[in-house]
Amino acid sequence: MAADDATGGKAERGTRDPARGARQRERGFALSDRPDFAGAPWQAVRWRRFGPSRKVPTMLSREERRLYWWLTGVWAKGRGAAVDLGCFVGGSTARLAQGAAHAGHGRTVHAFDRFTADDRAKAAVLYPAGIAPFAGDDLLPLARTLLAPWADRVVLHPGPIEETGWTGEPIEVLAIDAAKTAATADAIARDFFPHLVSGGSVVVQQDFLHDAQPWIAVQMERLARHFEPVAFVPRDSVVFLTRSAPTRADIAAAPVAGLDDAALAHWLGRAEERFAPLGLGPRIRALAAALDRAPGARAAWRFRTARTG
Numbered sequence: 001m002a003a004d005d006a007t008g009g010k011a012e013r014g015t016r017d018p019a020r021g022a023r024q025r026e027r028g029f030a031l032s033d034r035p036d037f038a039g040a041p042w043q044a045v046r047w048r049r050f051g052p053s054r055k056v057p058t059m060l061s062r063e064e065r066r067l068y069w070w071l072t073g074v075w076a077k078g079r080g081a082a083v084d085l086g087c088f089v090g091g092s093t094a095r096l097a098q099g100a101a102h103a104g105h106g107r108t109v110h111a112f113d114r115f116t117a118d119d120r121a122k123a124a125v126l127y128p129a130g131i132a133p134f135a136g137d138d139l140l141p142l143a144r145t146l147l148a149p150w151a152d153r154v155v156l157h158p159g160p161i162e163e164t165g166w167t168g169e170p171i172e173v174l175a176i177d178a179a180k181t182a183a184t185a186d187a188i189a190r191d192f193f194p195h196l197v198s199g200g201s202v203v204v205q206q207d208f209l210h211d212a213q214p215w216i217a218v219q220m221e222r223l224a225r226h227f228e229p230v231a232f233v234p235r236d237s238v239v240f241l242t243r244s245a246p247t248r249a250d251i252a253a254a255p256v257a258g259l260d261d262a263a264l265a266h267w268l269g270r271a272e273e274r275f276a277p278l279g280l281g282p283r284i285r286a287l288a289a290a291l292d293r294a295p296g297a298r299a300a301w302r303f304r305t306a307r308t309g
């Protein structure tokens with residue numbers, strides 16, 4: 001299916017208006033001139049394409065929601081499963097599943113999470129989205145209810161991702177929003193990256209530019225020969241095309257959890273060199289600056305503490 005089919009034939013074209021060009025860049029941009037990503041075609045996805053997925057609360061930005069739908073709805077060819085690591089109550093899963101339903105290939109969306117939330121997270125994300133207040137920290141019943149429209153294509157995997165593991169099926173779309181510690185990032189690479197499809201799958205690192213998780217940029221830099229950056233989608237997502245699926249040995253040789261601050265800074269310097277020509281140099285520098293402010297931190301919450309003092 002062509003991108004225009006998904007967008008009602010109204011994909012945005014190039015513009016000579018500089019203000020409009022700047023607005024388009026604020027919405028993200030392609031990092032590669034590969035035909036399937038050039039021109040940021042996901043930006044033109046119309047909201048009506050989202051169907052019932054619009055009702056599922058999500059922490060994704062509006063541009064990320066478009067990206068997720070577009071990846072399964074237009075870009076994917078049914079070469080493997082879609083995997084959503086860190087789905088919360090299923091907002092990202094619902095957009096992936098709705099896209100897959102639109103594309104018509106029968107691939108399953110596998111959603112992983114602990115499916116727990118404290119009162120603060122419930123009050124910040126769920127209640128403002130219209131979910132009635134509820135007791136306890138278990139999100140699994142709510143996620144099942146919200147994802148009922150896609151029950152035939154969604155499989156939930158409750159528990160710590162480090163322990164749940166993967167079936168071994170090929171993965172075409174891997175969306176990662178759970179690499180909140182360096183150790184989890186290593187476990188995700190170990191269990192999921194070897195099952196990517198060489199030349200035919202994408203990894204969405206949803207926190208790649210988040211200044212509380214600098215190990216993600218380091219991980220992708222250490223594995224750079226396997227992954228080509230193809231898209232930047234605000235707030236912090238970078239999408240990578242899998243050139244070649246890393247083997248278990250490749251991954252074992254590129255851990256991030258054991259690196260000291262100097263080694264992380266070294267790899268962030270290499271990432272900055274690679275991403276500066278793509279327009280993301282300042283964002284990578286911000287990751288290095290965050291690390292300076294939180295020496296030794298290898299968990300996202302520790303960066304938040306460093307910010308607030």
Ligand SMILES: C[S@@+](CC[C@H](N)C(=O)[O-])C[C@H]1O[C@@H](n2cnc3c(N)ncnc32)[C@H](O)[C@@H]1O
Nearest residue numbers: 058059086087088091092113114160161177178
């Ligand atoms: C930012 S939220 C994800 C938001 C979600 N993608 C959406 O669309 O709203 C991150 C999620 O990752 C989950 N998570 C973080 N670390 C995890 C781990 N080690 N194992 C399982 N889930 C984890 C959290 O429970 C949380 O729901």
